[in-house]
Amino acid sequence: MKDGKKPPSDLVKVYHARQMVEAQMIKAILEDGGVPAIVGDEALDQLAFGAVSVRSGLSYDVLVPADRVEEARAILERPRGPDWTCPKCGEKIDGVFDACWKCGHERE
C-alpha cells in the first residue's frame, strides 16, 4: 500500500564515538550537511527511520539511513584538519571537530 511515505531504511553506522557528546556533535555535523543522523540508543525511539535492528550496545554509534551513507562519509571525510589534542583538557579530538567536544575549547 502506498501512502506517500518512504519505506523504512536500514541504518548504517558511519562513526563510532567514545562519548555521547562526541556522537552528538558528529550527528550535528551530518545534519548541518543535510544528512539525517541518529545516535545508537536514540534509534530505539526513532520510528521515523524504521530502525529495526539497533541494539543498545550501539550506544555511541552514529547511524544514517543506508541510502545516505556515501553522503555522510563524504561529510565526515571532508578535510577539516588532522586529529588534534585539546590544549585545555588534553582530550584527543577527531579532525572533523573544530572545537573540543569535551570542554568546548576551540581549535587554534
Ligand SMILES: [Zn+2]
Ligand atoms: Zn578540551
